[in-house]
Amino acid sequence: MSWFAGVPEVGERLRGVDYLADDGIATSVFLAGALGKPLLVEGPAGVGKTQLAKAVAGASGAELVRLQCYEGLDEARALYEWNYKKQLLRIQADDDAWGDIFSEEFLLERPLLKAIRSDAPTVLLIDEIDKADVEVEGLLLEILSDYQVTIPELGTIAAVRKPYVVLTSNATRELSEALKRRCLYLHLGYPTPERERDIVLTRVPGLSGNLAEQLARTVATLRSLELKKSPSIAETIDWGQTLLALGREELDEDTIGETLGVVLKHHSDHGRAVKELGLS
Amino acid sequence: MLDRHVGFVGALREAGVPVSLAEGLDAANALMVIDLMDRESLREAYAATLIKRPVHRPGFDVLFDLWFPPVMSGGSAPERVEYEENTPVEELRGILQRLLMGNPDDPAFREFVREMVGRFGRVAAGPGRQSWFSYSVLRALSPETLVARMLNQMLSERGGLPEKLARQEISSNIRKFEEAVASEVRRRIAEDSGIERIARSAVKPAIDRLDFLRVTKAELAQLRREVYPLARRLASRLTIKNKHGHRGRLDFRRTVRASLSTGGVPLTTHLRPKRPHKPELIILCDASDSVSSFSQFTLLLTFALREQFTKVRAFAFVDTVDEITKYFAPGADVLDAITRMTKEADITRFGRTNYGNVFTRFADRYGDAIGPKTSLLILGDARSNYQPPALDTLKHLVSQARHAYWLNPEPRPQWDTGDSIATSYSTIIPMHECRNITQLAAFIENTDVGAR
Structure with missing residues (x-):
């Protein structure tokens, strides 16, 4: 196929x-x-x-x-495992069972074998x-x-x-x-602002196009700073959801300052962003 | 097509991208199933099959543009603008400004770049020879000087966050313009004198092979970005090494105790679990301008690796020495730490490196910092401006430490040239060449600095 x-x-x-x-x-x-x-x-x-x-x-x-x-x-959890308990019971029940305890019946499938x-x-x-x-x-x-x-x-x-x-x-x-x-x-790296805006719009229905645009541009600027951990797409989406929940229409300096914790998770990154973006 | 494919794979190998035979075959298979007319999917098909490390991608893109240049649209584009031979430069700058404020993926943008290189890019390179250069295009149009004008047009009032965002957008578009010009120039040179000639010089080394001593400012920023991923990778490698190490010494008590169940015969021996080896680290780094980018990077890396060491103390020197540990407190901002270090630390008196004086001062003031658990790491180029080297003092310092290493960012052939006294020092302390990230990572992994 x-x-x-x-x-x-x-x-x-x-x-x-x-x-x-x-x-x-x-x-x-x-x-x-x-x-x-x-x-x-x-x-x-x-x-x-x-x-x-x-x-x-x-x-x-x-x-x-x-x-x-x-x-x-390990193998036993990724590939396959023999069902020891069942094998033991079979041997105890039937003395001639030595030959057939390694068969399909006693095999426990793990994800890799299952997919195959x-x-x-x-x-x-x-x-x-x-x-x-x-x-x-x-x-x-x-x-x-x-x-x-x-x-x-x-x-x-x-x-x-x-x-x-x-x-x-x-x-x-x-x-x-x-x-x-x-x-x-x-x-997979960080997307262009245009693509990120579209992603935010699909994943956060209800967000206005204008706000998504601002969000994508701000995140692109944050990524251009030397941060320990640049904000990811998932965090941009979280940010969009936060703004939606707070009912903000505009991503102005105050809003960014209040909600920066959603995208930046290091104290020093926080300080750097506040300084570089001129937030107070 | 086959010739082109083979040539392209060969050029990639020459540029230092490891492409195996099997990967080349995969790429050829991929060419069978995709639409060859679509240049972007051709590019991605090659990238997916041949490029397995992100650091190789920029070089790959340059070579791809040379081997598979975009098809010239012969004036069929509907919105094609005619650029007359004698359009005044000011008018062209106006067009550039409009394009920079728009979408850089616009076909008009590419068209403009092509025309501008055709008009300004040709420079006489010698008697009877002409070549193509991007700087003459950039000088004629000077996109950087348009920034203020663009900002005025885009914003009703200057300052604050909107300006930051606008600036970011404009500068990223200008960078795209410069890249487009450079790639167009390379294409023209390739047209004139063959692909192979330009391919060799066009590809810059990947970031992990970049020479510390030759980095530009932009590349230094890129290097610093590598610090945390690299530290994370090294740390995970070092913990694995720690775990797989030998078990410790015989646990006598547990062995005798276990022997009671076998009538006093110690059939199974019990060993103590090995104690994790966490060394103290003392870094002594040259902060003079000639090697500062190297020292900065290495310092950042060791501080990012802090979990691997019980204690890290760092000292910087030019011609006298001062402790700089406090600037690299956990959570401190990287750039701040460096600027504060260069501003506040007392490391310079006359401004010329003097290793002899530094070792003497260090032994006097901080000699007791080195103990039997300490690893001593010296970073510098061993160029002492013909001052006395104080070999005996260094010998004493080294003998006190558990391990001592010297990392030298200069290529080995340049040691002992001019005022370098690398060999004299390397008889006392093992000296390693450390010119790029790859060598630095290999050093940390292979020696006892991190763990055993």
Whole structure:
């Protein structure tokens, strides 16, 4: 099955699920589907990496299988596990059962195996791969290049239908070359003010166009300062919602001063913004 | 198309982007499925398959523009403006002003850039030779001088927040104009003398390979932005290293105790968990102008890595030395810290670097800061203006510290040239070349400064 027919179609269908893609995003998403390669999405927190995977699943009507990575994640929780209790009971009940306790019946599926064996279209989201240990990357290599899993007792299980794989990373560590080589790479950065305005308007219905414009421009200015943590798109949306809740029509200096905490989370960043923007 | 593809991949490799054979094949496969007439999706297709690190992207864009130049629209654009050969410059500046206040993605904007480079960009580069330069275009039109006029037009009253926002928008548009001019100039040179010739000089090194001593002001700001991501990456790497380290010494009591259950035979040994090694760090950094960008960056990085050390103390010197730790308090603003440091700290007397005097003064005033748990880090170029080097004092300081390292931002071939006495110092203290972020990161990871 092909996931999308062409680059323009990707843009349209993502827009249909409220995700505004630019040229780079649309092309990468299309290529990942057309070439059958995993898509590695890297970028700062809160620019819509996970959201992109959800949007792809939504736009193509596929099921989303999510593997959240964390330190200490291992095979048993990512790939598969044998149901020891059931195996033990079977052996106790039946002395001749030694041969068949490693079969389908005793296999516990974990996200990766589930995505491989599913015969419905599936989007596999491997979230925050940089949080997992380096060994997990090795575990993923077989799945990412050949879409198959080898279980020693059962043999190799190949994908019934290739899942659409999205990996996300915050770049807290450099991923291995082997992993990067197998993936298409998409770097998601901060959007242009025009695109950000449109994003805010889709995600915060009820906000006036004028206010969204001011919001996007102010955030662009904040990002140009040397801050410890630049405001993300998610925070801009929060800001929009805050202004809507407060019923402000205009983003003037007082309003910014009162609500700056929504977008800047470091004390020194706060001080710097107040000084540079001339707020009191 | 195939030749072009192979040439482009080759140029990327030459520019320092690691492109493997498999990635080249992926790109070729991608070309089969996308619409080749759409230049932007061609660009993104190449980027998605070949560029796996964001630092390589700017260089990639430059090369892409050279290898796949935009198709010239032969005067078919409906709103095409005719620029007569003899339009007065003032009028052109008026047009530029209107364009800068509008949307820079407008086709008219590109058209204007093309015309202007055609008119002003050609400069005689020698007898009988002509070349293209962007500075002559920028000088003729000088977009920077239009800022005040534009601000007056956009705002009813000056000052405050609206002006900040307008300024930000204008300056980002001016930057886009300058980039467009530069890229158009490169295209013209490539047309005249071949792509390969210009490609080699057009690509700037990626930010993590940028020489500390040669950074421009804008690049320095970009470097500082790298501090926190880099510190986060290093910190996570260092904690992993700490965790995977060997277990500690034999826990005698627990081993004997466990042996009771096996009749007094110690079958299993128990080891103490290893105590995390958190060194104290003393940084002694050259703050003279010649190496200041390097020192600033390294100082910021070590303070961002503060969690890895129990205690960090920093000292700056030119020809005398003063403690600067207090300026880098946690949560303090980076830029403020640097300006306050250069303004308030007592580090200069005559303004010429004097390592010998600095080491003597440091040993006198702060000698007791160095103890058996301390790592000593010296940052500087070892250029002492022919003053006595005080080797013995340094030897004494080094012997007191647990580890000592010297980071030198100069390339190794330049050591010992002129007034540099790098080799004399490096017999006493291990000296590492540290010219860019990559080398600095490698140093922190590979040595005991951070953790073991």
